[in-house]
Amino acid sequence: MAAQRRRPTQVDIARRVGVSQATVSLVISGGAASEQVAEGTRRAVLRAAAELGYTVNAAARRLKGGRNRMLGLYTFEPVFPVGQRDFYFPFLLGVEEATAEYGYDLLLFSSASSGGDRRIYASGVNRLKVADGCVLLGRHLHRDDLAALVQEDFPFVFIGRREVAGAELSYVAADYVGATSGMVRELARLGHRRLAYLKLSDGQEPTQDRESGFLQGLGEAGIPAGECPVHLVGEADSITGDLLRGWLADGVTALLVEPSEDDSTIVAVERAAEAVGVRIPEDCSVVLLGDPALGENARDWTRFALHREQMGREAVRLLLDLLDDEDDGPRQLSVPCTPIAGDSVAQPPAVTGGAAR
Amino acid sequence: MAAQRRRPTQVDIARRVGVSQATVSLVISGGAASEQVAEGTRRAVLRAAAELGYTVNAAARRLKGGRNRMLGLYTFEPVFPVGQRDFYFPFLLGVEEATAEYGYDLLLFSSASSGGDRRIYASGVNRLKVADGCVLLGRHLHRDDLAALVQEDFPFVFIGRREVAGAELSYVAADYVGATSGMVRELARLGHRRLAYLKLSDGQEPTQDRESGFLQGLGEAGIPAGECPVHLVGEADSITGDLLRGWLADGVTALLVEPSEDDSTIVAVERAAEAVGVRIPEDCSVVLLGDPALGENARDWTRFALHREQMGREAVRLLLDLLDDEDDGPRQLSVPCTPIAGDSVAQPPAVTGGAAR
DNA sequence: CACCGGATCCAATACGTATTAAGGACTCAG
DNA sequence: CTGAGTCCTTAATACGTATTGGATCCGGTG
Secondary structure (H helix, E strand, O other): OOOOOOOOOHHHHHHHHHHHHHHHHHHHOHHHHHHHHHHHHHHHHHHHHHHHHOOHHHHHHHHHHHOOOEEEEEOOOOHHHHHHHHHHHHHHHHHHHHHHHHOOEEEEEOOHOOOOOOEEEEOEEEHHHHHEEEEEEEEOOOOOHHHHHHHHHOOOOOOOOOOEEOOOOOOEEOHHHHHHHHHHHHHHHOOOOOOEEEEEEOHHHHHHHHHHHHHHHHHHHHHOHHHHEEEEOOOOOOOOOHHHHHHHHHHEEEEEOOOOOHHHHHHHHHHHHHHHHOOOOOOEEEEEOOOOOOOOOOOOOOEEOOOHHHHHHHHHHHHHHHHHHOOOOEEHHHHOOOOOOOOOOOOOOOOOOOEEE | OOOOOOOOOOHHHHHHOOOOOHHHHHHHOOHHHHOOHHHHHHHHHHHHHHHHHOOOOOOHHHOOOOOEEEEEEEEEEOOOOOHHHHHHHHHHHHHHHHHHHHHEEEEOHHHOOOOOOOEEEEOOOHHHHHOOOEEEEEEOOOOOHHHHHHHOOOOOOOOOOOOOEEEOOEEEOOHHHHHHHHHHHHHHHOOOEEEEEEOOOOOOHHHHHHHHHHHHHHHHHHHOOHHHHEEEEEHHHHHHHHHHHHHHHHOOOOOEEOOOOOOHHHHHHHHHHHOOOOOOOOEEEEEEEOOOOOOOOOOOEEEEEEOOOHHHHHHHHHHHHHHHHOOOOEEEEHHHHEEEEEOOOOOOOOOOOOOOO
């Protein structure tokens, strides 16, 4: 009846059975080392444990073992972003699933979000280190935080290719280079000979990769890069109908658009086309260099899919590799994207003569 | 350059600064007791901590009985359920937001899911104890796990009313009683005099609460409970067109349906009605006792909304109350639901004479 | 009898932190 | 110069478990 406030420990069991705590530990831990305990003692300990309602103290066990069996998840975006939910959610899903599969727990670093601007080193202290390792995520990162993290030799994996001067780090990235060049080749196959490329101006790695892929694809298709305009999208309203019309007049027949997080570039393209009466894809083909989470009533753009959930899973796998192996080399993994044939691409309008297959 | 594999501890800091580990602990723990340490020492310790990349060991602090600023989230459902995603997600969202606001981190206990069946005491270990406290969630719980948790005197809050024999526990629950009785009163106001109630057969607390509300509403409306059939929904296919027609023949003009997790009861009702040519709401009004996440093309059922996100937030608040206050009494919070007037309720078909307002 | 080997079990210790009683140094009044 | 008082720091200990190098006992062998 008397509710014992303190929960029973191995010492309590030991006292009751009349053995030492060490023996109890041997029995409880089970497995290999438990064989050296006499069968009678063993059973007595187990019975006492059951009677007392003993459960091992996870904190103590972990303290002893050194590892926490906790993986961290830190994102430079809000952890459960409301607006962008659908973009980041699959990553989280993959990370969570893989973490669970490997028998780890997942620590979400939410506390850092106070004050809007997310930093790892809030008050000089690196919170992430409570976890054994960490998966990082998000577009708006702080380079110096990342650099410091590398310097500390803290094991982590970024989802998305990231570079830090003077240090290589581990990441799982979508193969934007391959996916973009593939898109270019496909357009070329359809007969397009002059393409315009709308890229974001933040100069992040994903943007760089798409540009590399663009140039590479042009090369493979034998299209002179000089003839293909590259437009930097600073503000969304820099995409005007006039701009579009100018390109078409110059012989451009297809647009490759890098989607921004708020999808403003896509909306802007659509609006500009409408404004000057340009039909997609009849007058101009459009390809999205990514897989934005658009609304229900959005059109079925030709684009490529990121396997986000798989990327999340791979990130965890990489991280565990990092933790287990002594050899510390950073690991990079590139996950191919899958082209999605939508309805925004067609053969170029017949001007001189359509190039059928 | 030399990557030190072992995480630095307070002892390392102490050695470097030339003070004792105790002093380091005083400084690191910060807050009240940290005042008694000289400003110079204090700064030296903090700088050394930053330089070494020190982070407190969660397990050790927890073992000692201290706080982690970590809240756990344990769910008996998958943490990021794919199918039921939309039902549980708002809870998580609320928990996460509130946790972040209070400056805590959130630890998702995913690892326990090994073997499909989620248990807290997987191998005799209560993993939850690494966190300061825990929010629990999910319909398919294990009573004995819950009982053990109470016995251990571990601070936790359940989302959803739960009972355990011989112990009171803390929870944040939707006010199903009030919401259901309100629905009954509203139906009565429209003139309905005989209602049928379809309840799930699992006998969980939420089901009990709806039934209480049903009976209470009948009482307030002056409707004899004996005249209102209560149908236990074991299998979804127990709802047949014949059953429905029988009720209508008996004078039943409205159905109160408890939604199951897979929405099968709702689908079954809709199908049965269609099968025997019963129109909703012209021939029969239907009220959902809950707020299931239906597909896009589902009809606009009359139902009530759960404020899930708010419930998640309140759960965190309650949990922090539990942690802070010495007095250990369990706290319960009931969150009102909001009726949603859909298109599945109308006045009863005029048989003897419609009771207009 | 001395020695050995196997079978059981235990004492001691480490893990990293928080807490507390007590020690040391220094100041100030008498 | 002494005693009290103030301020800062530390030694010691506890938390619950896992591990390891012995200790103890016992029967058997040379």
